[in-house]
Amino acid sequence: MLERYGHGGDLLTASEAFGHPADKFLDFSSNMNPLGPPSAVEQIMLTHWRDIVKYPDPDVRELRSKLSHKYDIPAESILVGNGAAELIDLVVKLLKPSVTGLCRPSFSEYEEAVHQAGGRIHSIPLQAEHSFILRSEDLISSYDSCDLLFLGHPNNPTGQLIPRQVIEELVSSGKRVVLDEAFMDFIPDEREHSMIKLAAVNKDVFVIRSMTKFYSVPGIRLGFIVAHPDWIRKLKAMQVQWSVNYLAQLIGCAVLDDADYERKSREWLAVEAPWLANELTKLGLRVTNSDVNFLLFSFPEELRLTVKEVQREMGLKGILIRDASLFEGLHDRYCRVAVRLRADNVQLVSELRGMLSDHQNKLLSGHYAGQEDEPLERVFHDRQVDSEQPERLENGTGLNINDMSKRGNLRES
Numbered sequence: 001m002l003e004r005y006g007h008g009g010d011l012l013t014a015s016e017a018f019g020h021p022a023d024k025f026l027d028f029s030s031n032m033n034p035l036g037p038p039s040a041v042e043q044i045m046l047t048h049w050r051d052i053v054k055y056p057d058p059d060v061r062e063l064r065s066k067l068s069h070k071y072d073i074p075a076e077s078i079l080v081g082n083g084a085a086e087l088i089d090l091v092v093k094l095l096k097p098s099v100t101g102l103c104r105p106s107f108s109e110y111e112e113a114v115h116q117a118g119g120r121i122h123s124i125p126l127q128a129e130h131s132f133i134l135r136s137e138d139l140i141s142s143y144d145s146c147d148l149l150f151l152g153h154p155n156n157p158t159g160q161l162i163p164r165q166v167i168e169e170l171v172s173s174g175k176r177v178v179l180d181e182a183f184m185d186f187i188p189d190e191r192e193h194s195m196i197k198l199a200a201v202n203k204d205v206f207v208i209r210s211m212t213k214f215y216s217v218p219g220i221r222l223g224f225i226v227a228h229p230d231w232i233r234k235l236k237a238m239q240v241q242w243s244v245n246y247l248a249q250l251i252g253c254a255v256l257d258d259a260d261y262e263r264k265s266r267e268w269l270a271v272e273a274p275w276l277a278n279e280l281t282k283l284g285l286r287v288t289n290s291d292v293n294f295l296l297f298s299f300p301e302e303l304r305l306t307v308k309e310v311q312r313e314m315g316l317k318g319i320l321i322r323d324a325s326l327f328e329g330l331h332d333r334y335c336r337v338a339v340r341l342r343a344d345n346v347q348l349v350s351e352l353r354g355m356l357s358d359h360q361n362k363l364l365s366g367h368y369a370g371q372e373d374e375p376l377e378r379v380f381h382d383r384q385v386d387s388e389q390p391e392r393l394e395n396g397t398g399l400n401i402n403d404m405s406k407r408g409n410l411r412e413s
Ligand SMILES: Cc1ncc(COP(=O)(O)O)c(C=O)c1O
Pocket: 082, 083, 084, 085, 086, 107, 152, 155, 156, 180, 182, 183, 209, 210, 211, 212, 213, 218, 221, 222, 223
């Protein structure tokens, strides 16, 4: 499958699967700021490459000091890491929870970290009929059964912030809470929602931030965690020395100064996210409200289409979308796409429109008649083998539709 390593944005796997060069895809499967890295990043790469002969600052002092200034919290409450991913892993290793409450669906690395630390999961199902927004009543059973709650704020893949009142209940519950605010920078009034300031002083609250999404530098790896200084010292002691490389530290400092980039990014999103949500809705797709730069939607049941089938069709056209059915709690018609620049979004909508109308026409004309008992992916497989690039179906990438059909009838919802 395309998410062979559990995430979107795997261009090499996509290239093996769909036969296009890795750098030629229009990638809606990972949620980066489409404005690209701020201009300072290029300058740093060009002018500082020789400095990699030196070790980076093991205490990441300059960046911590900048973050401390930006968020008005003590530098002693901040630990910088090699992406938020490192800090998710570290904080779970530190807290060693026996039972962790996780929303379903949510980012898979939380579960991964809990299992690696030998803990168990308590599922907190989010309901489609409540737009996947976490409600107080969803949490009641967790307060008794969990010793840690690990929550996305906003949550991935649903794109929803935790409502203010629920956050307040959470942080006064006496439970330990880790809030992953990896996408918080995309929220225009982030200071109204972020729990960073509380995490700096409260021993039960931890906030993780990523710098890779908003500043579009996933390849450089950069994130930070905010917690009480006692916890930060312990986390630091567990972290691999020089975990944050020299260029990442410089880039982190430079991008924080770029207020113009911040403004432009938020202006772009304020226009583009509602536009794309509206266009997808017009195609008959069920789009979940989102506070951030990605949209979760599902294909209506009557279309008899699974996201895996759509992902494949789109991949062959050079467009990558995220199979959101891989998130526990979502059925096989759920898809997630990043919001990109207008021209790319237009192309996505247009390809989806073409594909859906082609599929609908075939359904209406009885094209699939007599194949009712066949899984639909079988139907698609026959069509592909009849008409095009059979070698791509046998490339051993896990995207082989024969493999997909082994996992069951994809019409199941
Ligand atoms: C919700 C969430 N948290 C954390 C991360 C990891 O981010 P980073 O690139 O900073 O490791 C991701 C990456 O996709 C994510 O979606």
